[in-house]
Amino acid sequence: MRKTLLTTIAFTGAAALTLSGCSGNGNADASGDTGTDGGGAAETITVGFAQTGAESGWRSANTESMQNAFSEENGFELIFNAADNDPAAQISAVRNFINQDVDAIVIAPVVEDGWDDVLEEAAEAEIPVILEDRTVSASEDLYAAWVGLDFHEEGVMAGEWAAEEFGDTPTNMVVLEGTTGSAPANERAAGFDEAIEGSAIETIDSQTGDFTRDGGKSVMEGYISNYGVEDIDLVYAHNDDMGLGAIEAIEAAGATPGEDIKIVTIDAVKDGMQALVDGKINFIVECNPMLGELAAELVTDVLAGEEVEKTVYVEDQTFTQEQAAEVIDSRPY
Ligand code: GYE
Numbered sequence: 001m002r003k004t005l006l007t008t009i010a011f012t013g014a015a016a017l018t019l020s021g022c023s024g025n026g027n028a029d030a031s032g033d034t035g036t037d038g039g040g041a042a043e044t045i046t047v048g049f050a051q052t053g054a055e056s057g058w059r060s061a062n063t064e065s066m067q068n069a070f071s072e073e074n075g076f077e078l079i080f081n082a083a084d085n086d087p088a089a090q091i092s093a094v095r096n097f098i099n100q101d102v103d104a105i106v107i108a109p110v111v112e113d114g115w116d117d118v119l120e121e122a123a124e125a126e127i128p129v130i131l132e133d134r135t136v137s138a139s140e141d142l143y144a145a146w147v148g149l150d151f152h153e154e155g156v157m158a159g160e161w162a163a164e165e166f167g168d169t170p171t172n173m174v175v176l177e178g179t180t181g182s183a184p185a186n187e188r189a190a191g192f193d194e195a196i197e198g199s200a201i202e203t204i205d206s207q208t209g210d211f212t213r214d215g216g217k218s219v220m221e222g223y224i225s226n227y228g229v230e231d232i233d234l235v236y237a238h239n240d241d242m243g244l245g246a247i248e249a250i251e252a253a254g255a256t257p258g259e260d261i262k263i264v265t266i267d268a269v270k271d272g273m274q275a276l277v278d279g280k281i282n283f284i285v286e287c288n289p290m291l292g293e294l295a296a297e298l299v300t301d302v303l304a305g306e307e308v309e310k311t312v313y314v315e316d317q318t319f320t321q322e323q324a325a326e327v328i329d330s331r332p333y
Helices: 008-012 057-069 087-099 116-124 151-166 183-196 213-227 240-252 270-277 292-303 321-330
Strands: 045-051 076-082 104-107 129-133 145-149 171-177 201-208 234-237 262-267 283-286 311-314
Touching: 045 057, 045 087, 045 292, 057 076, 057 129, 057 240, 057 270, 057 292, 076 087, 087 104, 087 116, 104 292, 116 129, 129 292, 145 151, 145 292, 151 171, 151 183, 151 201, 151 234, 151 262, 151 283, 171 183, 171 213, 171 240, 183 201, 201 213, 213 240, 234 240, 240 262, 240 270, 270 283, 270 321, 292 311
Parallel strands: 045 076, 045 104, 104 129, 129 145, 145 311, 171 201, 171 234, 234 262, 262 283
Antiparallel strands: none
């Protein structure tokens, strides 16, 4: 599998992109103009960033990381758009960036499908596109590079924990899915299902909570009223925020999250880690949101005409309650 893993340590240094494996040839059409003038003095690089929205703690940390990396101090002018998780609004934000003739466009795509036309328009306008966080189903030739996480592997790690925890004990699981059609929702579901194959865990229901705390809470309330707290053993939430919403619903129903109903989530943001330390969540798979520096580096390199790695994966880890207690105070998000 073509894959490059970067540990969190890499975020601090300029050495972050010491990569191996397949080198993308970029995209001749999408390589665009350079961000420096002939005389050597750096020109400001104007970047349009189409963020998904502000649905979760992960997203806030990711936005902050991007804003810090694409700062004026670092030679960027960042035009920021958050699409409120609306795919059509996000595509029109990208069209606006093309009309404004920005130097480069960075997208955290809400959903995987539907990108071909606007990515072709960017290529025609010779504006390189770098994807961060989520992936698209469009051809790799339509963007210069992608940096993010291995969502499938995150699902596998969550599922392996569940299979280990419940073993052969018949277990009723409900799932709180991320945004329908998004890469992390698709891949975290598939990875988890693979890992629990052959176990006694049965998925009794699976619905989207849209990666939000409110969404997780109201879907969980529905599960509780349909099945009763006593018939639900395990919640798999595709992110911490939905798990935190589920905790509220479980407590409101008079049950104890983490004991009566076990919870496994993905992200490892502050509030999720606190709930893990408090025993309300049982296991968390990390999803590192600090992608700004790597994205900025890719933008700079692509604009300079350098060959960049097409696919840059950042490594994730997992946390038990004890591990969370050890690191919670030192984590940046
Ligand atoms: O897990 C979730 C956020 O795309 C990896 O989006 C990201 C996901 C993250 O809303 O909290």
